[in-house]
């Protein structure tokens with residue numbers, strides 16, 4: 001029996017004295033009592049405690065980048081943590097929903113699945129008769145049917161299962177065969193309204209609205225708010241999805257440092273002034289400023305911009321945990337990193353053009369090639385990070401502030 005206990009306990013070591021104590025009790029009972037029930041009880045306690053500890057694991061990343069080690073590799077490899085991250089990082093933050101052109105006219109309704117395959121939350125974007133846009137849960141308050149299954153033009157939202165009717169602002173309107181039901185309808189019968197942030201034509205939401213939108217977007221809004229954002233036009237022909245065989249966070253970390261540019265991106269390195277590449281850190285976002293080598297490849301900045309006088313080739317904004325806003329002189333490429341599994345991610349590129357004649361110039365050219373180069377190195381890191389010989393790395397103080405900042409936010413929000 002003691003051997004059986006040893007074998008069962010020999011899995012993951014969580015390195016905690018409480019678990020060690022429980023395990024030794026189980027072993028002692030197995031030997032002394034030769035009783036299966038005691039053994040089973042203590043083993044169950046051991047595994048439940050271990051599982052809870054793993055799911056609420058605290059990460060530590062030193063505030064001082066010169067002293068800090070990179071985040072524990074378990075963050076990228078533990079299936080339990082992959083689930084915890086969904087709530088602690090993704091539900092708490094703000095996510096890209098789409099743009100206002102999705103619902104151009106009053107009566108338009110468009111179903112949206114927020115982070116399909118991960119968060120997988122069914123929502124519906126509507127424009128009511130007053131022209132106001134709403135983001136609602138797309139789940140009927142009767143028995144949970146999905147209400148809108150494709151984009152449509154309607155006066156009200158009608159559930160096709162038993163005919164419950166809702167206004168386009170989510171308010172319950174009517175329901176057949178419910179006259180006898182007491183205390184009905186109540187506010188619980190309305191569709192829940194999600195917070196909606198609109199910047200330019202872009203829409204964002206937060207599932208639990210715990211963290212202020214300002215912490216995520218304000219710095220970007222201030223910095224490039226001078227751009228004619230409403231004139232940016234979505235280009236389906238230049239937008240696409242990439243599937244990367246890597247954990248979502250590894251893809252983000254690669255984006256967060258320009259350190260690898262001279263090593264990985266020969267084409268980009270030819271147009272970017274690596275010596276003047278800078279990273280600025282904000283609460284839950286950051287900015288990498290790419291400076292052009294050539295005068296032709298940069299923004300025509302207004303005097304009101306604090307960057308006036310600099311040859312800015314690209315503003316690379318990262319908004320935690322998974323959004324990238326790459327502003328080029330031709331427009332904007334929004335990249336959203338969507339976890340599929342612990343070792344696979346979909347990266348959606350949404351392209352908005354402002355100045356067509358600047359397309360394919362400077363840092364904003366050859367983006368597919370840059371993406372392929374990034375994917376290759378990120379997939380290599382995915383293979384390496386699982387090695388039994390790798391636990392932590394260290395940061396370059398001058399070139400990896402963005403990655404350190406990303407890990408610090410993870411450590412803060414995973415508490």
Ligand code: FES
Nearest residue numbers: 140142143159162
């Ligand atoms: S589930 Fe919608 S009316 Fe019954």
Ligand SMILES: [Fe+2]
Nearest residue numbers: 254264265374
């Ligand atoms: Fe890169």
